Amino acid sequence: MRKYTDENKTKLEKIVCNKCGRQLKVENGIVKEGCFGADTVFGYFSEKDGVRQMFDLCEKCYDEMIKEFTVPIDETEEKELC
Numbered sequence: 505m506r507k508y509t510d511e512n513k514t515k516l517e518k519i520v521c522n523k524c525g526r527q528l529k530v531e532n533g534i535v536k537e538g539c540f541g542a543d544t545v546f547g548y549f550s551e552k553d554g555v556r557q558m559f560d561l562c563e564k565c566y567d568e569m570i571k572e573f574t575v576p577i578d579e580t581e582e583k584e585l586c
């Protein structure tokens with residue numbers, strides 16, 4: 505869950521992990537720790553026609569989630585980090 509200081513959502517105020525409820529470290533609008541942000545819109549062929557859902561997970565909760573996957577995730581090494 506993300507909270508912004510303004511209506512246009514330009515400056516991030518805080519992020520709370522939707523699973524464990526812990527507040528992640530945010531400084532000057534920048535996340536200072538591992539965070540998984542999901543933002544998806546379900547289309548016509550889904551059961552959630554046009555519904556947008558968003559959530560955030562801390563790195564620990566993300567790791568717990570992917571551990572339960574039957575098929576392992578794809579992983580590559582990125583040279584440039586944002």
Ligand SMILES: [Zn+2]
Pocket residue numbers: 521522523524525526561562563564565566
């Ligand atoms: Zn968490």
